[in-house]
Amino acid sequence: MGFKFKKDADIGRIDAEFDQKFLKKCFIDTGYLEIAMNTQDQRMFVLGRTGTGKTAMLQEVSRKKPKNVIIISPESLALQYISNNNIISFFEDIGVRLEPFYKLLWKQIFVLELIKECKHIHNEEEKTLFFQDLKRIFKKDKRKQKPFEYFEKCEDDFWQATEYRTKEITNKFEAELTAAAGIDIKKIAELKASGSLSFSKEEKAELIQRGQKVVNDVPLREINEIMEILSEDILTDEQKPFYILVDKLDEDWVDNKIRYKLIKAMLEAAKDFSKIKNAKVLISLRKDLMDRVFKLTRGSGHQQEKYDDLCLKIRWSEKEIIELLDERVDTLVNEQYTNRKVYFRDILPKSLGKEGKPEVYILERTFLRPRNAIAFVNCCIALCTDQPKITATVIKKAEVTYSRDRFRSIGDEWQSDYPNLLDFASAFLKTKPDHFKIDIYDKDSVLDLIVSLYENGQLGTGLGVEAKKFIDCDIDYIDLLKYLFTVFYKVGFIGLKLDPSHEAQYSYKDDPNINPNNIDENTLIYIHKAFCNILGVIKKK
Numbered sequence: 001m002g003f004k005f006k007k008d009a010d011i012g013r014i015d016a017e018f019d020q021k022f023l024k025k026c027f028i029d030t031g032y033l034e035i036a037m038n039t040q041d042q043r044m045f046v047l048g049r050t051g052t053g054k055t056a057m058l059q060e061v062s063r064k065k066p067k068n069v070i071i072i073s074p075e076s077l078a079l080q081y082i083s084n085n086n087i088i089s090f091f092e093d094i095g096v097r098l099e100p101f102y103k104l105l106w107k108q109i110f111v112l113e114l115i116k117e118c119k120h121i122h123n124e125e126e127k128t129l130f131f132q133d134l135k136r137i138f139k140k141d142k143r144k145q146k147p148f149e150y151f152e153k154c155e156d157d158f159w160q161a162t163e164y165r166t167k168e169i170t171n172k173f174e175a176e177l178t179a180a181a182g183i184d185i186k187k188i189a190e191l192k193a194s195g196s197l198s199f200s201k202e203e204k205a206e207l208i209q210r211g212q213k214v215v216n217d218v219p220l221r222e223i224n225e226i227m228e229i230l231s232e233d234i235l236t237d238e239q240k241p242f243y244i245l246v247d248k249l250d251e252d253w254v255d256n257k258i259r260y261k262l263i264k265a266m267l268e269a270a271k272d273f274s275k276i277k278n279a280k281v282l283i284s285l286r287k288d289l290m291d292r293v294f295k296l297t298r299g300s301g302h303q304q305e306k307y308d309d310l311c312l313k314i315r316w317s318e319k320e321i322i323e324l325l326d327e328r329v330d331t332l333v334n335e336q337y338t339n340r341k342v343y344f345r346d347i348l349p350k351s352l353g354k355e356g357k358p359e360v361y362i363l364e365r366t367f368l369r370p371r372n373a374i375a376f377v378n379c380c381i382a383l384c385t386d387q388p389k390i391t392a393t394v395i396k397k398a399e400v401t402y403s404r405d406r407f408r409s410i411g412d413e414w415q416s417d418y419p420n421l422l423d424f425a426s427a428f429l430k431t432k433p434d435h436f437k438i439d440i441y442d443k444d445s446v447l448d449l450i451v452s453l454y455e456n457g458q459l460g461t462g463l464g465v466e467a468k469k470f471i472d473c474d475i476d477y478i479d480l481l482k483y484l485f486t487v488f489y490k491v492g493f494i495g496l497k498l499d500p501s502h503e504a505q506y507s508y509k510d511d512p513n514i515n516p517n518n519i520d521e522n523t524l525i526y527i528h529k530a531f532c533n534i535l536g537v538i539k540k541k
Helices: 020-026 032-037 054-064 086-094 099-118 124-137 142-157 162-181 185-194 201-216 220-234 256-273 287-296 304-310 318-336 358-363 370-381 392-413 421-429 443-455 463-471 477-491
Strands: 045-048 069-072 242-246 279-286 311-313 435-437 494-497 524-527
Touching: 020 054, 020 318, 032 054, 032 311, 045 054, 045 287, 054 069, 054 242, 054 279, 069 099, 086 162, 086 201, 086 256, 099 162, 099 201, 099 220, 099 242, 099 256, 162 201, 220 256, 256 279, 256 287, 256 304, 279 287, 287 304, 304 311, 318 358, 318 370, 358 370, 358 392, 370 392, 392 421, 421 443, 421 463, 421 477, 443 463, 443 477, 463 477, 477 494
Parallel strands: 045 279, 045 311, 069 242, 242 279
Antiparallel strands: 435 524, 494 524
16 A cells, blocks of 8 residues: 555554544544433443543543533642641541541532633632622522522632632631640641650540531531532533543542542542532542542442442443554554555454464453553554564564563552562463463462562562461462462453353453452463463463
8 A cells, every 4th residue: 555654653642641643533432422421321430440541531521522621630639738737637547537528628629610610700800790690699599598608708719729729628627626626736746746646545535526526517518509509500501511520540649548538538529419410520530449449448338339320331342442443543544645544454464374363363462441452553563664564573573562561551550459469470470371270389389489479578568468378377378379360360460261161251351350269270260361471471282
């Protein structure tokens, strides 16, 4: 076809934030976008593993409704100010449940940002006109007069930046806690810094009781009534829905000690927000992050299952990934050469011999995620400068880089849960057959591997905690192996064939979690093809 790959050519960036050229032209709607943009559909938590296209979908919502979208960036909300607040940290540490305050904070952010956007309040004059209209509307409606007082309290800083209002709300809350407890702020800070802050059991109980009363008195009822006013009197145009988009919750926007509680409070606030007609909060969440949030913030009445119906779970089929690659390859080629449609298969060899079709070979080494597929193809293109096609040899060479990068990216994705995941995966999976049973290990071989990991300082955290139980004779080596392979399955390193009559299953397309007790001596363990190269896996004939 006369086309040749230029130096540094690619089919887009793996990070949606930096992939604007291709995303704009090549966004593939697999049916999720319509659901996300339907304000009557309560699925608001865009859920998926890294690289499934969550951010891309939120960006497409923003592109389609640029005048009706509010983007909330957690790092811009001054939430670290809460984490660094001595009084709030003090009450958090002694056991006061601050969740109602966190929930109020998110609701106020959502409500005020929505009002500012839909009523175009960007300066003092526009703010004044808005409040004049409110007074006129609610003059004869006593039911709405009381929540209107809450608006009036916000009037002076109503159109200020969200960061400013976050600090103001926090300072007010801090003052109320301080007054209720009768504590000197400076003294608390000095004692906490010196490590000499202590109270008797009775004093602590009294402080918790006083602090909890302040927390329980935060004006959640008023903000809920304002949300009703929004739905009934302000957001009345069905042809003009508004969207609040929240992304990048997996980044370092606040200290981990309150991060998960803040996310949980946000989910609850968004859930309540769904009662507002013609408005919708869309929150992008990694599946492992959501699991971690509920694991670390467990409380009565807040089971994760209650949120399942609110989740828009993003998954891709092989056909959809091929369609995505078709669009991106066509965009790349048509920039240089032709106006005719070019497909992914047009730049591939016809066959990889015994390995079969090249497109199948590539997809088998992904988790059926756009990011993986784009990354592999980009690795191939990087080796094809001045060439018209990707050859079989190029695909094999590119796999070396791709497999290494995928292995590292799994470690990054699961760093919070399993900081030494890659060390354990390398120890237990390197140079193994591509599929095997658990009996290829015996007690001595497991002990040798664990001793080696111990010498490298890997038994203090993550997977090492369970390994140390084996060293201490609290569990046997089979129990340790079952635990490790359950984790390897969860993160995607392996698939499991639990029943001889069934196909091997993988967490990214089948059940994401399994019980260690489901693994036995007959279970076949398959190392995922994405990692066979980096692990030096031996292919069985």
